[in-house]
Amino acid sequence: MAKIAQEEIDRILDATDIVEIVSDRVPLKKVGRNFKACCPFHNEKTPSFIVSPEKQIFHCFGCGAGGNAIGFLMKQDNMDFPEAVEFLARKAGIDISRFTREQGDSDSLFKKLYELNKLAATFFQNTLRSDTGKKALEYLKKRGVDNEILSMFRIGYAQDSWDALIKHCRAKKVEQGLLGKAGLTVPSAKDAGEYDRFRGRIVFPIFNEKGEVSAFGARVMDDSLPKYLNSPETIVYNKSNVLYGLNFAKKAIREMGYVIIVEGYMDVILPVQYGVLNIVATSGTALTPKQIRTLKKYADTAVVLFDPDQAGETVSLRGLDILIEEGMKVRLATLPEGDDPDSFVKKNGKDGFLKIIDQAKDLLTYKLDLLVKRKGSRDIEGIIKEMLPTISKVENLVIQSEYLTQLAERLGIHEASLRAEMKKVKPDYAYQSERDDDQQRSETKFKLSELHLLGLAISSRKLFDRIEEAVGIENFDDENIKNAMMLVKEIFSKGAEEIVPGKLISRSGQDEAVKEAILQASTKTHITKDQEKVLDDCIAYIRKENRGKTLKELAAKLRVAQEKNDQTEMKKLIVNINKIHKEKVA
Ligand SMILES: [Zn+2]
Missing domain, CATH: 3.40.1360.10 (Dna Topoisomerase Vi A Subunit; Chain: A, domain 2)
Incomplete structure (x- = not known):
């Protein structure tokens, strides 16, 4: 789909209320200035999913999901970006057809492919009910499928012909090349032609969540191989997304x-x-x-x-x-x-x-049974090695602990030694808590300060100006926060007085990390009344840290210069170092 101008997306977001969009799909409860719910994207009992009408964003403190109205639709309804924008435009009564039409026709290609798939599904269905399909129909009947289900699932038959579907589509005036794009034909290796992909097979249309035919699966009726043949991936079919039925x-x-x-x-x-x-x-x-x-x-x-x-x-x-x-x-x-x-x-x-x-057995019991069956009950080490990583993925610590007790019991080993092994499985947690603790803490604090500044910059033009003057956007250390600051700068430079985070997110394009930075700046950093103090503290802290970093670098250079006995360089460095020390006092 051709690109919709940013101004148009802004206009659509201006006309959209994220609270309305979300509450159509998730029951929201008003709490203070925000709305709360149990997160639709992860399993929880206490609500940590927040929608802010002011900021026009949603955010989950549990799983970290977040974004604007477009992002919400993409996640909740599995829309892609153009679909979500079009949906919101339609809802707001904004006409974006000139964009969708201009746009290399890829948007209408969606529609065309769905229509072609529908046409093909009907063709296969009719073939199944014709003389050509007699054997296939008999086969399905023998497997016990009744008529009602055949119609419901739109099951059909592709006759054993190189071009039955091609001919049918030609007669129906289907645009050239479309069959290939739908994956219904295969280009011929010999010439420029193409032939039907599905031949002599029972055909199952594969539907998307909305019930449109997005692809086909086809199986043979005898023992020939491959038993199943599926449509290739197309713009309307991504096999890792689809669940049949x-x-x-x-x-x-x-x-x-x-x-x-x-x-x-x-x-x-x-x-x-x-x-x-x-x-x-x-x-x-x-x-x-x-x-x-x-x-x-x-x-x-x-x-x-x-x-x-x-x-x-x-x-x-x-x-x-x-x-x-x-x-x-x-x-x-x-x-x-x-x-x-x-x-x-x-x-x-x-x-x-x-x-x-x-x-049905609980997952871990099942896995354990299976491992015992495969490895034999004596291979305790082998079983533990495969079980612990799975158990470590259970988020609920109480349940996790129960599993460990159970596993120890089943294997007849001490629970304590199992727990000791368990600690080794989690290098990622250990990494965070033990290694380079100090350095990490200060890195985190530094990033948090930068995030606070981004949050403040988004909230007001005046604060943005002060940050730019005191720190300088180019001096931001975190690339993503820096890029977000650039976006903020761009918007303010066009004369805006304030920025709605939900709109800012739509400017981060496909960059998830920048989006994440904006989201965190607008949610995780709690900027209350005392904005000025937060601003001063963060600026002071960042400047101090930056000075420290520069001093370390200069000291290292100085050591090198001393080793080489480079007097000019040494003098220059010492002047610089002194200058920074003076700044510190000031
Ligand atoms: Zn969540």
């Missing part, structure tokens, strides 16, 4: 409070047919953090149900740690040997299926 399942997931995660298309389709509605599939990929964050919008508990074969176990083990890191409560369910979710639900119905879900 989520468009249908989201309501049920919210109602039931948990989501069942399975592997394949059929693993979703049949349980749904039997009435298990809160179910989605990763469609072959390992679970990604992005998928988990998407699911967390609907529930905080997941039951992972994978095939009991080795492949399934590997996939689930890889996904486990990510689930924990993302703060999802995870349980694992295993089906009897030889069953997969689709065959199991056919034999045992909804109740049988839910029984398996009820018996």
